[in-house]
Amino acid sequence: MSTDLATPTGSAPAVPSGLGGGGRSGWGPGSIRPVLIILVLLLIAVGIRQPDFYDPPVLLAFLKRAAPLIILAAGQYFVIVAGDFDLSVGSLVTAEVVIAARLIDGDPNATWPVIALLLGFGLLIGLVNGVVTTLLQVPSFITTLGMYLVLVGAVYTWTGGSPRGALSEEFRLFGRRGIDGVPVLGQLPYAVLVLAGVAVLAVLAMRSDFGKVLLAVGDNPRAARVTGARTARVRTIAFLASGLAAAVAAILLGGFGGVSFQVGQGLEFTAITAVVLGGVVLGGGRGSVAGAMLGALTLQTLLTLLNLLGVSGALSSAVQGLIILAAVAVGTLRRRT
Amino acid sequence: MQPDSEQPLLRMRGVGKAFFGVRVLDDVDLDLHSGQVHALVGENGAGKSTLMKIASGVYQPDSGSLELSGRPVALPDPRAAQTAGIGIIHQEFNLLPERTVAENVFLGREPMRRGLVDRRAMQSRTAELLAGIGEATIAPQTRVGRLSVAQQQVVEIVKALALDARVLIMDEPTASLADHEVELLYALVRRLQQRGIGILYVSHRLAEVFDLSGRITVLKDGRRVTTLDTAEATADTLVRHMVGRELSHYFPERAAPGSAGASRLQLSAAGNGRLRPVDLELRSGEVLGVGGLQGSGRSALARAVFGIDGFRTGQLLLDGVPVRVRSPRQAVRAGIAYVTEDRKGEGLALSQSVLDNALLAQRSVRPRWFGRTNRTTTVRELLDAVEVHAAGTEQEIRYLSGGNQQKVILARWLAMKPRVLLFDEPTRGIDVGAKAAIHDLIRQLAADGAAVLMISSELPELIGMSDRIVVMRDGAIAGELPAGSSEEAVMGLATGATTSTEVPA
Numbered sequence: 001m002s003t004d005l006a007t008p009t010g011s012a013p014a015v016p017s018g019l020g021g022g023g024r025s026g027w028g029p030g031s032i033r034p035v036l037i038i039l040v041l042l043l044i045a046v047g048i049r050q051p052d053f054y055d056p057p058v059l060l061a062f063l064k065r066a067a068p069l070i071i072l073a074a075g076q077y078f079v080i081v082a083g084d085f086d087l088s089v090g091s092l093v094t095a096e097v098v099i100a101a102r103l104i105d106g107d108p109n110a111t112w113p114v115i116a117l118l119l120g121f122g123l124l125i126g127l128v129n130g131v132v133t134t135l136l137q138v139p140s141f142i143t144t145l146g147m148y149l150v151l152v153g154a155v156y157t158w159t160g161g162s163p164r165g166a167l168s169e170e171f172r173l174f175g176r177r178g179i180d181g182v183p184v185l186g187q188l189p190y191a192v193l194v195l196a197g198v199a200v201l202a203v204l205a206m207r208s209d210f211g212k213v214l215l216a217v218g219d220n221p222r223a224a225r226v227t228g229a230r231t232a233r234v235r236t237i238a239f240l241a242s243g244l245a246a247a248v249a250a251i252l253l254g255g256f257g258g259v260s261f262q263v264g265q266g267l268e269f270t271a272i273t274a275v276v277l278g279g280v281v282l283g284g285g286r287g288s289v290a291g292a293m294l295g296a297l298t299l300q301t302l303l304t305l306l307n308l309l310g311v312s313g314a315l316s317s318a319v320q321g322l323i324i325l326a327a328v329a330v331g332t333l334r335r336r337t
Numbered sequence: 338m339q340p341d342s343e344q345p346l347l348r349m350r351g352v353g354k355a356f357f358g359v360r361v362l363d364d365v366d367l368d369l370h371s372g373q374v375h376a377l378v379g380e381n382g383a384g385k386s387t388l389m390k391i392a393s394g395v396y397q398p399d400s401g402s403l404e405l406s407g408r409p410v411a412l413p414d415p416r417a418a419q420t421a422g423i424g425i426i427h428q429e430f431n432l433l434p435e436r437t438v439a440e441n442v443f444l445g446r447e448p449m450r451r452g453l454v455d456r457r458a459m460q461s462r463t464a465e466l467l468a469g470i471g472e473a474t475i476a477p478q479t480r481v482g483r484l485s486v487a488q489q490q491v492v493e494i495v496k497a498l499a500l501d502a503r504v505l506i507m508d509e510p511t512a513s514l515a516d517h518e519v520e521l522l523y524a525l526v527r528r529l530q531q532r533g534i535g536i537l538y539v540s541h542r543l544a545e546v547f548d549l550s551g552r553i554t555v556l557k558d559g560r561r562v563t564t565l566d567t568a569e570a571t572a573d574t575l576v577r578h579m580v581g582r583e584l585s586h587y588f589p590e591r592a593a594p595g596s597a598g599a600s601r602l603q604l605s606a607a608g609n610g611r612l613r614p615v616d617l618e619l620r621s622g623e624v625l626g627v628g629g630l631q632g633s634g635r636s637a638l639a640r641a642v643f644g645i646d647g648f649r650t651g652q653l654l655l656d657g658v659p660v661r662v663r664s665p666r667q668a669v670r671a672g673i674a675y676v677t678e679d680r681k682g683e684g685l686a687l688s689q690s691v692l693d694n695a696l697l698a699q700r701s702v703r704p705r706w707f708g709r710t711n712r713t714t715t716v717r718e719l720l721d722a723v724e725v726h727a728a729g730t731e732q733e734i735r736y737l738s739g740g741n742q743q744k745v746i747l748a749r750w751l752a753m754k755p756r757v758l759l760f761d762e763p764t765r766g767i768d769v770g771a772k773a774a775i776h777d778l779i780r781q782l783a784a785d786g787a788a789v790l791m792i793s794s795e796l797p798e799l800i801g802m803s804d805r806i807v808v809m810r811d812g813a814i815a816g817e818l819p820a821g822s823s824e825e826a827v828m829g830l831a832t833g834a835t836t837s838t839e840v841p842a
Contacts, residue, residue, distance in 0.1 A: 030688070208704075208705070208706045209699075209700040209704035209705050209706070210704055210706065212689075212693055212696070212697075212700050213697070213700050213701050213704065215686070215689060215693070216686040216689055216693070216694075216697055216701075219686035219687065219688045219689055220682075220683075220685065220686045220687065222682060222683045223682075223683050223684055223685055223686055223697075224686065224697070224701065225664075225665055226643075226645065226665050226675065226677060226683050226684070227665070227669070227697045227698045227701050227749070228665055228666045228668075228669035228670070228698055228701040228702040229666070229697070229701035230666060230701075285686065285688045285689070286688050
């Protein structure tokens with residue numbers, strides 16, 4: 001079982017299956033293999049039910065719809081893997097869309113300044129969440145629940161009860177349009193491009209030293225601190241990432257649908273469900289950002305399938321609840337045995 | 338001396354206990370009589386706590402028997418021990434600070450009247466109990482959080498008495514008390530004694546043992562060395578019983594006398610809440626051993642130097658330059674490394690790989706965003722150099738043995754090329770082979786010019802490894818000893834049996 005490390009120092013020896021592997025790859029908590037299998041099964045089921053699902057335009061349209069949730073899940077991943085929660089993203093999405101509509105108010109020239117402002121607002125909310133959680137040592141669950149309520153109340157107050165203004169067509173471009181005339185694919189939606197950019201950045205961040213330290217902080221904050229890590233700063237950066245992801249998701253969602261107080265409702269739980277489904281362990285230290293994004297894609301596929309099967313949309317939150325319970329229970333059982 | 342005819346309150350015979358095949362108690366006998374204070378002494382790890390936990394139902398003995406007043410008893414859990422009349426006062430109290438004294442005393446067994454808690458009965462009963470041990474100044478309706486530590490200890494004792502405890506086990510009862518409170522505890526112990534309660538008194542501090550106890554049992558390496566009347570014992574004989582073993586392990590050769598180089602770390606009057614002002618010099622090329630009992634300030638010293646609970650007063654000089662170390666990060670950047678005694682709690686990210694753990698210090702302190710560097714190659718070489726045995730550098734570190742985990746932590750710090758290394762119990766829980774390897778590495782680091790401070794509870798290790806030994810007691814340096822001093826000399830300083838630094842080596 002144990003071989004000497006004194007082997008050539010090139011590539012690492014393969015990880016043995018069973019005990020030794022314990023989750024980095026393989027089946028344990030933190031692994032992406034289970035979610036991949038679920039995703040493939042669901043995609044097959046959707047394909048049977050809707051044979052044209054695999055036509056490039058249909059598939060791209062599906063990806064476009066899934067993009068906001070995948071981006072939110074990527075943001076939520078950073079927070080969860082550091083051992084925290086961000087419950088404020090749903091109301092942050094709503095706030096962002098409502099703010100955009102009121103500030104743009106149909107004026108195309110306002111589009112770019114407002115987008116910059118939205119991204120800045122997302123970062124600001126993340127900063128507040130992070131600072132309150134780390135410096136004031138309020139549990140993140142409470143901090144972000146408070147932020148959720150603050151944002152809901154503030155948006156209602158600011159708009160006087162119903163959203164005002166309108167988004168410009170330029171703003172809606174990101175959610176609606178795409179690059180036309182791409183061979184084979186037809187239209188390549190901007191949302192998919194944004195998604196690809198976010199995914200690449202997220203994966204690169206997790207492969208950088210920052211990502212590795214973030215994992216260590218989520219795994220054992222004391223050890224990380226005693227090894228020289230700035231744990232408060234690292235956790236705050238995770239909240240910044242989550243706030244920024246919410247801003248980006250809001251810009252895409254604003255393009256899809258109308259301006260309403262419902263646009264972000266419940267998205268925090270959907271994002272957490274997605275992350276957990278992707279094999280990321282609540283409490284931190286285990287799981288990959290790729291897994292979290294695949295979890296979001298899987299969840300979107302599942303909701304699509306339920307829709308195709310004619311299951312009421314009202315059931316979708318029950319399904320999410322079951323997924324969270326099952327994923328956490330399975331993770332706990334695996335660790336115990 | 339108790340007459341032999343009298344039935345002992347608590348009798349333990351041939352008690353043995355092993356954890357994962359490691360024998361921690363072997364064939365221990367102990368008799369505790371009514372009205373007796375029986376002291377239990379021994380080094381860290383001698384088996385005192387295990388014996389205590391067996392007597393209070395926390396652990397089940399593998400062999401041997403327990404009798405209470407001549408009747409065999411089984412104590413499957415702490416509750417059974419309580420019901421049988423055995424109370425235990427831990428170092429850490431089990432009190433609810435937001436509740437009153439009476440509520441704490443009757444927690445979970447509140448007297449009821451017509452389905453409601455009968456507060457009046459609860460308070461008068463508590464007042465009676467308090468008065469019974471001469472502590473009537475504590476009011477039953479006071480919130481426990483408002484009481485001093487000494488008063489809280491009294492509440493713990495009353496809690497045990499409320500359950501009609503006849504045997505009271507006290508674990509290092511003075512550890513958390515201020516000097517003037519110790520006298521009050523003494524008086525209380527004597528009153529309990531007069532009421533016929535048998536007290537098993539566990540303590541490192543020989544002065545207390547001589548002040549209070551009538552009989553003393555010495556444990557060493559899980560065995561009972563001797564039991565004697567306090568009147569017949571001297572500090573010298575006790576210390577000799579507590580240590581006195583043959584040196585079995587080979588240690589690497591020490592540095593040649595006088596070969597230590599320039600001063601690397603210097604503390605002048607450096608102190609904080611746990612440390613009285615300390616003066617200490619640590620030179621390049623030497624291994625300075627730090628001895629002392631648990632809680633004597635050994636770990637507090639290392640943690641202060643490393644900025645975990647930093648110094649509040651005095652000065653810290655690194656290579657002659659005053660440095661402020663307010664966080665571990667600043668310490669690491671200044672070239673200090675710290676190998677913690679709590680490997681799992683504070684040393685490792687257990688779900689991460691061997692490689693990620695070994696790289697953690699560099700990644701934390703000198704992070705890079707992009708670009709592969711040769712750091713990984715260097716760390717792999719270091720892991721090879723310290724001979725980590727693992728299924729690969731990608732293996733999760735939780736699956737490695739304690740010795741290999743410790744080597745990974747060593748590799749982590751070696752990559753930072755530290756000037757000063759602080760080791761807290763570097764070989765605790767590590768098998769013999771890995772132990773020798775770590776000893777060799779520590780010596781090698783010193784030989785390469787680093788300054789090493791090594792804390793150890795294991796006297797053979799402390800003496801075998803150190804070029805100089807300082808012994809700590811009560812948050813201050815009790816004395817310094819030369820290389821190769823005797824175990825008696827170290828224990829003498831640590832327990833306060835000898836107070837001068839002029840100890841025969």
